[in-house]
Amino acid sequence: MQQAPSLQKCSEVAQRTKAMNWLESRLQSATDDAASDNTLTVTPIKSLDGTVTLPGSKSLSNRCLLLAALSDGSTKVDNLLESDDIRFMLEALDQLEVPVERHSAESVTVTGQNGPINSPLNEDETNELFLGNAGTAMRPLAAALCMGQGNFVLDGVPRMRERPIADLIDGLQQLGADVSCVAETGCPPVTIHAKGLKGGKASISGKMSSQFLSSLLMAAPVVDGDVTIEIKDELISAPYVALTIGLMKKFGVNVEIEGDMDGKPSFHIRSSEKYISPESILVEGDASSASYFIAGAAITGGTVTVRGCGSESVQGDVAFANVMEQMGAKVEWAPESITVTRDSSVKLKGVDVDCGKIPDAAMTLAVAALFAEGPTTIRNVYSWRLKETERMKAIVAECTKLGAKVEEFEDYCIIHPPPDNKINDNILIETYDDHRMAMTFSLVACGGVNVIINDPGCTAKTFPTYFDMLEGIATH
Structure with a gap:
């Protein structure tokens, strides 16, 4: 069968326009959603400590x-x-x-x-x-x-x-x-x-x-x-x-x-x-879901072990732990688990990373960047624009609301953390019906602020018990 010319290459312009229009409509509805109390406030988290058994990938x-x-x-x-x-x-x-x-x-x-x-x-x-x-x-x-x-x-x-x-x-x-x-x-x-x-x-x-x-x-x-x-x-x-x-x-x-x-x-x-x-x-534990707890330990200096994926994992997203190590965390590997902590004397540092092989976990890096010294560059993530939402636009918008300066390019972004890593308090995070936006930005609470997650139920797409697990290892 001969293919129609219009199918030989998906129109990126049409994709981007549709995604941006949808993103804008979601932003405009955030206030109405909050008024209907479809939100969850994550209170300041001092530390994350404990063991998390990951749901299946x-x-x-x-x-x-x-x-x-x-x-x-x-x-x-x-x-x-x-x-x-x-x-x-x-x-x-x-x-x-x-x-x-x-x-x-x-x-x-x-x-x-x-x-x-x-x-x-x-x-x-x-x-x-x-x-x-x-x-x-x-x-x-x-x-x-x-x-x-x-x-x-x-x-x-x-x-x-x-x-x-x-x-x-x-x-x-x-x-x-x-x-x-x-x-x-x-x-x-x-x-x-x-x-x-x-x-x-x-x-x-x-x-x-x-x-x-x-x-x-x-x-x-x-x-x-x-x-x-x-x-x-x-x-x-x-x-x-x-x-x-x-x-x-x-x-x-x-x-x-x-x-x-x-x-x-x-x-x-x-x-x-x-x-x-x-x-x-x-089914092996979900390595993308592991990124939230790994980053939380790195940000707070707590000690978290994620069980279900480790050095023998078949999932590429376990490499996110290596990125946290580059930023200053300490990582210990076992065949089916990863343990992460950070010495309180070691400050997280900004990194420049090609995330083409870990695009889902790279979203978590965007929030970890808010807590680092210096900018973080997240490269090779054009696929963000084609996911559950237009993730590049969404991450830029929400990080900016929190006080960061974000430079956006076609397939990468540079995140400059807020001055002295002081994150704006009581910010409503729009999640765009995207489970990973909700889970990623919950970690903002590790900065000693309240963060309000709009439509927390969107985590049901992959991790309906996420907020319960987070609360189970959090010290406030």
């Missing part, structure tokens, strides 16, 4: 569920993240009539389809799946459903309709899929008329999101033929792709890699590769 949870659904056999998935994103994936599997037995909120058994997922509806009916703002459900399902039979529409909340997916659609069309998104924006809803695929070759961009490549990789083993996927420019967030490939191996599939993962790699999946259930799998 969002990225690993949804990947495990999808691979289990495509496998031969039944898979018990434990330490599943209890959150909105995972709920949307589970609800989609229910709607697709993939058997899922719930043992608890964190444990399920998925009976695999031993191949692609077909629509349970008649061939003239369309299966409409609502996926909220869950990119880790939208992108992989869009790819996987192209490999089977049936008609589908994948949609979500208004912000999901502003999140690019054109590069993934481009790759799927090159493999012969009858799939499309909104031509003008390159965003969902995604329409699929699936009749199975015979394999082939796709060359896609990796500059916007590694999720597009991960989605194609996960779907490839249920294609009836060999699949080769090439990156035509550069691959951001390569550790997430390595995570995907490692997980596929646990389900019996080997991905052949040519070239440098930091360059223009290509990936080959042979037709003989098939998913076989490992029978059970334990």
Whole structure:
């Protein structure tokens, strides 16, 4: 199928305009939200001390569920993240009539389809799946459903309709899929008329999101033929792709890699590769969520141990602990835990860091920068602009309200902390329906001020118990 020219490159101008308009509307609504008492005040935190057992990784949870659904056999998935994103994936599997037995909120058994997922509806009916703002459900399902039979529409909340997916659609069309998104924006809803695929070759961009490549990789083993996927420019967030490939191996599939993962790699999946259930799998603790407690310990000089990820973690975001060490914290590694503290005689210092491999955790660095001596430069985070909100604009806006001076560029920012690190008190933080904005900016309270978090319930996307865990190790 020949691709329409408007889909060959997602319009970044359209994306940025939509995101900025949405951001402005959220800012204007902040006062109304506060008036309705949809806020949480985090009181001054003197120190964070204790041990935190992390919830399961969002990225690993949804990947495990999808691979289990495509496998031969039944898979018990434990330490599943209890959150909105995972709920949307589970609800989609229910709607697709993939058997899922719930043992608890964190444990399920998925009976695999031993191949692609077909629509349970008649061939003239369309299966409409609502996926909220869950990119880790939208992108992989869009790819996987192209490999089977049936008609589908994948949609979500208004912000999901502003999140690019054109590069993934481009790759799927090159493999012969009858799939499309909104031509003008390159965003969902995604329409699929699936009749199975015979394999082939796709060359896609990796500059916007590694999720597009991960989605194609996960779907490839249920294609009836060999699949080769090439990156035509550069691959951001390569550790997430390595995570995907490692997980596929646990389900019996080997991905052949040519070239440098930091360059223009290509990936080959042979037709003989098939998913076989490992029978059970334990989801690793979420390394992105670990960043809040790691940074809190570094800021306050407390001692915090996060359990669930460590030196043997498959997640790239554990490297955030190394950034805190650069700033002046002390870090101790164990295979499944990380312990962080800071000597009171050592002041945090600003850093200049390429965060292309840790874009989610890099948000936490933006708040840690408020407590440092000198500016902090956070580089290679263009993907911030394409996430749950326009995160670059959001971080600039909220850090400025707190007293910082922030220089904004296309794919990086420079944060100059407030004079003498004196943070403005009782500031209302607008969270833009973005879970990471709420959790990241809660750490402002470590500066001896009250911080008011608007819409704290948005943390349900990945970490609904976050504020309870934070309070559990906080000394006020």
